[in-house]
Amino acid sequence: MGTVGLSFGSATSGQGFDVASTVTQIQAASQAIETPWQNQLTALKAQDTVLSSLGTDLSTLSTSLQKLTDFEGVFAEKQGSSSNTDVLSLTSASSSATAGSHTIQVNQLAQTSSEVSSTISSASDTLTGTVTIQGHVFDTSIAGSNTLTGLASAINSAAIGVTASVITDSSGSRLSIVSGTSGAAGQLSAITTNNLSDSTTGGSSISFSTGQVGQDASLIVDNVPITSSSNTVTDAIAGVTFQLLATSATSTPVQVQITDATTDIATAISSFVSAYNKVIGDINNQEQSGAGGTSSPLLGSPIIAQLQESITGSLFSGTKSGSISNITQLGIGINNDGTLTLNADTLTGVLNSNLSDVTGFLQNSGSFGQTFATALNNVGTQAPNGAVFLAQQQNSSQETALNADITNENAILATQKTQLTNELNAANQILQSIPSQLNEVNSVFDSLTGFNPNTHA
Incomplete structure (x- = not known):
């Protein structure tokens, strides 16, 4: 602890000194021990903010990938169309539907009595x-x-x-x-x-x-006569639900086309690319200094290197599926900064011409999709071994220890402040009482000698 000088003028002035400011000066050196702890806490909380953002964006990326790797996801979806929506409207086509074309003649609508x-x-x-x-x-x-x-x-x-x-x-x-x-x-x-x-x-x-009068609908599906008690027909074509709206003209049956949901698949792949680019942007932001030379919270942190290596390294992982062996065949390119670009025309072409191989590339055991999903699980916020999760846990442990040290130090300082204040108040009272004590001494001296130094030149 440094030396603190007391300034109170002449000892006989009776002015004493400022106890509160003196205590503050004495404790300043002790309080300085908390400065590096507070600075470390601030740095850790800044890291927490970045880790939380990374965790959110990694979760979004995992969700976007899951839509492509889930066997009941977008690849299982089907789309349907009707050649005459005034007669027959497609309501839904589930994953159990099979792509193909069907001819439907509506002879009679169902009626409710x-x-x-x-x-x-x-x-x-x-x-x-x-x-x-x-x-x-x-x-x-x-x-x-x-x-x-x-x-x-x-x-x-x-x-x-x-x-x-x-x-x-x-x-x-x-x-x-x-x-x-x-x-x-x-x-x-x-x-x-x-x-x-x-x-x-x-x-x-x-x-x-x-x-x-109550009556059943009468229709012919692919040359097979069918009746239905409702105009909402669910069992004529497996996995397909359609609504009967009017009877067909005799010579113009309705053509129903069931197709794979390639448009939705393309949208899901585009969402995956966007989510991937968001994560790479987060990583890139932590590898450079900000305005004024301020370092990014995770600059040089092992977690950033681990994320980058794991995620970018998984782009060309996984086994081949038929004619599809890497993401570039889906129209996905890699930019110099690590982000991805998507050529929509290339993607649409391969989905229309080779959907089964694209499905395997994303869903087969050991495929790109499954391997990439595993990589994301290893670096995300999943307990107990996700890399971001572990980094957050480590920060939390350090913050708890630092807060405990600060709390303990504050308690010591509070006790010290009370003790110093009491001691200095007592000293101050002594200093302030010196003039009156001198006057008493002079009075006694005057009464004994008849000489008062305060009344003589």
């Missing part, structure tokens, strides 16, 4: 009598069921496999009953009434008539 009542003036008119629907009798004398609105609610609450609703237009209101099952199997039995009438308008009777 319905019944409708005769019209009355208002849905709130009071009803009398009963109505029998699917063998269930509904009595309008029961509270809440004596209007069309109330009757519809009672029917729906009974859960008898139909849906009741009130339809109102300029001519009045009527009750619609629709089967809960489409196609011929959902055909409603005739609805009967017993003295059902509108008492509000003088007892006019209410009857039901057929709105629509």
Whole structure:
């Protein structure tokens, strides 16, 4: 600890000295021991920020690659098209669908059975009598069921496999009953009434008539006759769902084409290239000094060298798949800074001409895709052995130790400050009391000798 000089003027002035500033001067040297610890903490936290960003970007890269290496990923997807979307619309084509062409003739659409009542003036008119629907009798004398609105609610609450609703237009209101099952199997039995009438308008009777007959759709798929209770057909072509919208003209059947999702595959590969370039950009940023010569937080760090070696070294790893042996055949080139470029035309061409080899290049055991995925797992944030994860754990351990040292040192300084303040306050009080003590001595001397030095020249 350095020497601290006290400046308080003449010892007999009674001014003393500034205790607080003196304590601060004395402790300055001790507090300086924390400066390198604080600097090291700041450097570690800057590294944490970079490591976190690297971890996020590596995770994005892993996700983009997984879409290409997953057997149920984008390579398993199928696309479909219809030659006449007014007649037939493709809803989906799953991974179980097989690429190919199909001919479909739609002869009849499916219909859902319905019944409708005769019209009355208002849905709130009071009803009398009963109505029998699917063998269930509904009595309008029961509270809440004596209007069309109330009757519809009672029917729906009974859960008898139909849906009741009130339809109102300029001519009045009527009750619609629709089967809960489409196609011929959902055909409603005739609805009967017993003295059902509108008492509000003088007892006019209410009857039901057929709105629509339940029938199955009829179609011919690849010369095979098929029926469907719904216009949404899911089992005519394996893995394909389509919607029937209208009947076909006799001489113009619909052509349905099922193809591999090469457009989506190209998009996924493009996303992989972009994610890869983001990681390489992160690495490149840590290999150079910033503005004003400021070093990047991980400049010279082994983790950066490990990431670069592992990731770039995996670009030409993996076994050959048929005619595809490296990424350049997919239209992927490497720039001088390590980033990638993608030639969309080259990629589209190889996907259209040689999709199976591209799939193997990314998904076979020991392939480029599988090898690269392993490399990413080894350098990412995966516990317990990911390189970035281990670097973060090491930083965290060092930060914990430094924070503990700073806390302990602060406790020592706080104790020292209290002790110094008490001691210096006592010394200060002594200094401030010297003039009064001198006066007392002079008074005693004067009383004994009759001479007071303070009153004589």
